[in-house]
Amino acid sequence: MRLGSMNFAQRLSYLQSNVFGDMDLAKATSQRGIIDLSLGSSDLPAPPLAMAKLHQALDDPATHGYLLFEGTAPFRTAAAQWVERKFGISVDPQTEVLPLSGSQEGTALMPLALLDPGDYALLLDPGYPSHWGGVHLAGGQIHRLKLQAPDFLPDFSGISPNVLDKAKMLVLSYPHNPTTGIAPLEFFKEAVAFCQKHGLTLIHDFPYADIAFGGYTPPSIFNADPEKSVSLELFTLSKSYHMGGFRIGYAVGNPGLIKALRQVRDVTNFYPYRGILQAAAQALSGPQDYVTESVLLFQERRDACVQALADIGWYVPAPKATMYLWAKLPQHYSGSSMDFCRDLVHKTGVALAPGSGFGMSGEGYVRFALVHPPDVLRKAAVAIGEFWHGSRQQVGG
Ligand SMILES: Cc1ncc(COP(=O)(O)O)c(C=O)c1O
Numbered sequence: 001m002r003l004g005s006m007n008f009a010q011r012l013s014y015l016q017s018n019v020f021g022d023m024d025l026a027k028a029t030s031q032r033g034i035i036d037l038s039l040g041s042s043d044l045p046a047p048p049l050a051m052a053k054l055h056q057a058l059d060d061p062a063t064h065g066y067l068l069f070e071g072t073a074p075f076r077t078a079a080a081q082w083v084e085r086k087f088g089i090s091v092d093p094q095t096e097v098l099p100l101s102g103s104q105e106g107t108a109l110m111p112l113a114l115l116d117p118g119d120y121a122l123l124l125d126p127g128y129p130s131h132w133g134g135v136h137l138a139g140g141q142i143h144r145l146k147l148q149a150p151d152f153l154p155d156f157s158g159i160s161p162n163v164l165d166k167a168k169m170l171v172l173s174y175p176h177n178p179t180t181g182i183a184p185l186e187f188f189k190e191a192v193a194f195c196q197k198h199g200l201t202l203i204h205d206f207p208y209a210d211i212a213f214g215g216y217t218p219p220s221i222f223n224a225d226p227e228k229s230v231s232l233e234l235f236t237l238s239k240s241y242h243m244g245g246f247r248i249g250y251a252v253g254n255p256g257l258i259k260a261l262r263q264v265r266d267v268t269n270f271y272p273y274r275g276i277l278q279a280a281a282q283a284l285s286g287p288q289d290y291v292t293e294s295v296l297l298f299q300e301r302r303d304a305c306v307q308a309l310a311d312i313g314w315y316v317p318a319p320k321a322t323m324y325l326w327a328k329l330p331q332h333y334s335g336s337s338m339d340f341c342r343d344l345v346h347k348t349g350v351a352l353a354p355g356s357g358f359g360m361s362g363e364g365y366v367r368f369a370l371v372h373p374p375d376v377l378r379k380a381a382v383a384i385g386e387f388w389h390g391s392r393q394q395v396g397g
Contacts, residue, residue, distance in 0.1 A: 014136035018129060023351055026342045032349030035380045038341070039353070040177065040323055040369045042242040044297065047290045050241065050279040057275025067271040069262070072099045078281035079235070079250045086209070087220040095255040096228065098262050101272055103234040103249035106261065107205050108134035109268070110232070111169065113260035114201055115140035120167040124154060126178055126355060126362030128205065131171045143167065146361045149328075152181025156194050164198055173205035175218050175321035178358045178367040182216070182320050188224035195230045201257060204233045207249075210240040210291050212321035213299045228254040232261070239323065240291050241283040248272055248280045298323050304374035305381065312385030316368075325368040326355075330388060337366050347390070348383040 023038045045051075057063045076099065080091035091097060100106045107130045111121060117139035123131050125144035135142050143163045145154030159167075172191060174183035188204075195202040204221035212218050225231040232253030238244035251261055271277070283290075305325055306318045316327040329340055337354035345351045353369070355362030370377065 011136050011139065015133060018357075020129075020353075020357075022338065022357065023341060023345070023353060026345050027351050030345045030349055030351075032345070032347075034345070034349045034351055035372065035376055035383075036351045037353075037368045037371065037377075037380060038351040039371070040239075041244050041371060042239065042294075042323070043371045043373075044242045044294050046243045046246070046279070047241055047283050047286065049286050050243070050283040053282045054275045054279040057273075057278050063274040063278075067274055067277075069266075069271065071274070072271050072277060075099055075277040075281045076250070078284040079252065082284040083220070083222075083235070083252055087223055089220065089222040089226060091252055092255070096252055096258055098251045098258050098265065099271055099277065100234070100249045100251060100265070101247040101269065102238060102244075103205060103207055103236040103251075104128075104130045105247075105265070106232075106234040106249065106251045107131050107171070107203065108137065109264045110201075110203055110257075110261055111135045111138035111140055112264045113257075114138075114169045118166065120163050122154075122159065122163075122167055122170040122200070124171065124173065124176070125360060126358035126365075127171070128173060128177055129358065131173070131205070132359070140168075141166070144359065144361070147176070147179055147181065148361070149179075152176055152179040153183060153187055156191070167198065167200055169201045169203060170195055171203045171205065172221070173207075175208040175212060175319075177208070177322060178324060178353065178355065178362060178365070179326045180317075180319035180322045180324050182212075182218060185219045185223055188219055188221055192221070192225040192230060200230065202231045204231060206233050207236045207239045208322045209235065211295055211298055211323050213295070213302065214320065216320045218321055222252075230254065232257040237280050237283055240294075241280075242294065243280065243283065246272075246276050246279070248276050298370055301370040301372070301374055301377055305368060305370060305377040308378040308381030309384070312381055312388060314381075314384070314388070323370045325370070327366050327368060329364055329366060337363055341366060344384065344387055348380075348387050350380045350383050350387075 076093035076097040080093040083091050111134040115138040120141045121135045122143050221231045221233050236249035316325050337356045341352050341354040353367040355365030
């Protein structure tokens, strides 16, 4: 790819746009005070006990150097025990866990370990942007599994033999961002059997393992593949423990897959700062009422936002999990989801994420991230109502 006098790799042409970057620019050019509901970045504080560990570590020069794999053992043990406690699956911290700088790193690097150029990855559409980006980095091809209301689960039956012959990996992620769909264990069993039959690796990106409401517990992929025969699951401290800025997550899975991911990761980086690993280990192994309380807060926000939107005539289903609402654009609105979000942020300061930023099948929807308290969400809904009625007149409806 040639840009001006410089030559760049062809793969860069696939990485031109990014939903968060596009909305960042739209927010920066809005003249209004921004209510930012476009990014799933929690506004809640990280657990105090974890932060105390980090403070202690900062004062200890022994934590300041590079960290290699063996030094991450205490974190890996805490992560393995967390998975064992939550899902009843035994995990070997030495061979089945890899620390990551956020789960996004795992989704972006795993294709480099699995795909040769031209191989296919089966990805959910809509889906999380790093799932696509990682496949492009690896020179792979993407087969889109279109997700549709009401259940937002993919259908494996329509994939052509040509694609299946060259397919090496399937990426799932439930509870699902952005659609908020959830996957029953039966579906995971079907997906594992499909991957076993066709020789695929199953990557399950699982950031919302804890963010579920009304007694619902999302299953782990290992509840469907307890032998870890084909699966690797990605966890993060960004959502349950509000530590997104610290960039800490981990992969758990089949030892061969963990080893392959480690080989790729070790080229790109050392391991995260010891203080962050100590804080994260504390969060994972300390009291979990902190998590329970923040899930209740997200539930309150969900209910407040669904109600406030209904009050302006926008009917959005209340999800069983995640920190999002996935809202169909009003019928009278004739523009794209990006037009809607750009227009909305310029006229009201309310920033949402356009569905198209998560893939073609996201067009016609926008995503609300519930990252503000209920009163702010209500204020945003009122502003949207005013915009909506304004735009209805403009659209002539
Ligand atoms: C599906 C999905 N994967 C990965 C991430 C990124 O998580 P992390 O902060 O662990 O990189 C997110 C964040 O919103 C997400 O929704």
